[in-house]
Amino acid sequence: MQTLIDFGIALIYTLQGAGDWLIAPMKFFSFLGNEEFFLLALPLIYWSVDSALGLRVGIILVMSNLFNNIFKLAFAGPRPYWASSHVRALWTSETSFGIPSGHAQIAVSVWGTIAAYYKRNWLWVTTIAIMFLIGFSRIFLAAHFPHDVVFGWLIGAILLWIVTRFWEPVAVWIAPKTLSQQIMIAFIVSMIFIVLGFGATTLRSDYQVPEDWMNNAALAKADAPNPIDSTSTFTSAGILFGLAVGAAWIMSVGGYQAAGSLQKRAIRYVIGLIGVLILYVGLKKIFPEGDAFIFYLLRFVRYTLIGFWVAGGAPWIFKKLKLAE
Numbered sequence: 199m200q201t202l203i204d205f206g207i208a209l210i211y212t213l214q215g216a217g218d219w220l221i222a223p224m225k226f227f228s229f230l231g232n233e234e235f236f237l238l239a240l241p242l243i244y245w246s247v248d249s250a251l252g253l254r255v256g257i258i259l260v261m262s263n264l265f266n267n268i269f270k271l272a273f274a275g276p277r278p279y280w281a282s283s284h285v286r287a288l289w290t291s292e293t294s295f296g297i298p299s300g301h302a303q304i305a306v307s308v309w310g311t312i313a314a315y316y317k318r319n320w321l322w323v324t325t326i327a328i329m330f331l332i333g334f335s336r337i338f339l340a341a342h343f344p345h346d347v348v349f350g351w352l353i354g355a356i357l358l359w360i361v362t363r364f365w366e367p368v369a370v371w372i373a374p375k376t377l378s379q380q381i382m383i384a385f386i387v388s389m390i391f392i393v394l395g396f397g398a399t400t401l402r403s404d405y406q407v408p409e410d411w412m413n414n415a416a417l418a419k420a421d422a423p424n425p426i427d428s429t430s431t432f433t434s435a436g437i438l439f440g441l442a443v444g445a446a447w448i449m450s451v452g453g454y455q456a457a458g459s460l461q462k463r464a465i466r467y468v469i470g471l472i473g474v475l476i477l478y479v480g481l482k483k484i485f486p487e488g489d490a491f492i493f494y495l496l497r498f499v500r501y502t503l504i505g506f507w508v509a510g511g512a513p514w515i516f517k518k519l520k521l522a523e
Contacts, residue, residue: 203281206343210278210285213338221288224335228289231301231332236308238471241508245470245516246463249456251315253509255308256441258361260434262307263300264391265353267430270295271398274425278340279418280411289339290420294427299342299350302333306354307361314362377450384442388435392498395431402426429487429497436498440505447510454513455523462521469521470512477504 213220229235236259244252275297279287294300309325333347342350372380407423415422448454456463481503485496516522 199275202345203276203343206278206337206345207282207285209344210337210340214286214288214340220338224338225289227328227331227335228301228339228341230328231305231336236304241470241474241512242467244456244508245466245512246456248315249454249513251312252456253441253445254311254315254361254365256505256508257438258307258311258357259304260391260438260441261361262304262354262357263430264395264434265357266298266300266303266350267294267395267434268398269298269349269353270300270425271402273297274402274405275343275346276408276411277423278343279420280414280423283414283417285340287340287415287418287420289336289341290418292341293421293424295425296342297346297349298353299333299336299346301336302329302342302347302350303354303357305329305332306351307357310354310358311361314358377446380446381443384439384446387442388439388498391435391438392431395434396428399426399428399431428489428494432494432497433501436501437505439498440502440507441509442505443502444506444508444510444513447506448513451514452517454517458522466512466516466521469515469519470508473507473512473515474504477507 236255240252240256240259243255274295277292277296278285279290280296306329309328313322313325329351333351336342336347337344372383375383403426405426407425411423458466477500481500485493485500487493487497513522
C-alpha cells in the first residue's frame, strides 16, 4: 500500500504543477460527483424528466453511498494531504477515509444508470467522459490517490450492473404485493442498510487517527479527519425507506408521470424544492444531533420524510394543483 501512496503523491505533485488554471474546472467536475449535486438533480429527474429514471437514480445513489462508507471503513486509507504535506489540499472539506473514492463510485453508478436507461451510444460516450473527469479531478485536487479512484470506479460499475440486471425482476416481484407489504419490505431493507453500516462503524470504533494525518490536515487548513461516523448510514437508510414508501404510495393512488409542458415541469421543481428545504432545514433545527441512538433515530426519521416527499408527497401535491398527470 505504501508503494501506491508514494506513487500517488508523486503523480499529484506533478499534476498540480501544470498550473492553477486547472483548479476551477477540476472543482466543477468534482461537483458533478457530489452528493449535494445529485440531491438537487434527483428531484429534477423524478419530478420533471422521468419518474421511473428518477427512482432508479435515487436507489442506486443511496446504495452507492452506503457501500462506499463500508469499504472506506474496511480499508481505512488516508487522503493524500493527510499522508503528505508536499501536495496542496485543493479540496479540504472531506473528513472520511480515502479509499474508495465516493465521487468516482457515485459517478459511475449514477451517471451510468442514466446512460443505461436511455441506451444511447452518444450518451454512454458523454457519461464515460464525465466519469473519467470526475475521477481525475479528485486526484488533481489531492482529495484521493489514483488507487482510491480506480477502486471507486470498480465498485460503482458492480453496483451499476446489479441494479441494471435485477431492477426489472425485483419490480415484477414487488408489483403485485399490497401497499403494507411493500412498506414492510422497504423497512426491512433499510434496517439491513443500518445493520451493515452501523456494524462497519462499530468494528472501527476504537480506531485512532494517526497523529501525522491530523498534523498534515491542520497544515493544509483542512477539516480535521473524523472517519468514524455513523450519520451517513442513517441518512442513506432513511432516504431509501422514504423513497420506496413514497413511490409505493403514489402508485397506490394512481401513479405519477413527469410529463407536461416546460412551464409545468419548472413549477413542479420549484415547489418541490421548497418542500425539501422546509423539511431539511426545519427538521434540522427541531431535531437535535449527537452520537446517541435517539439522535440517529431522529436522523432516520428526518431523511425518511425527505425521501417520502420527493417520491410521494410532492407528486401528490402536483396532481392536486393540476401540474401533473
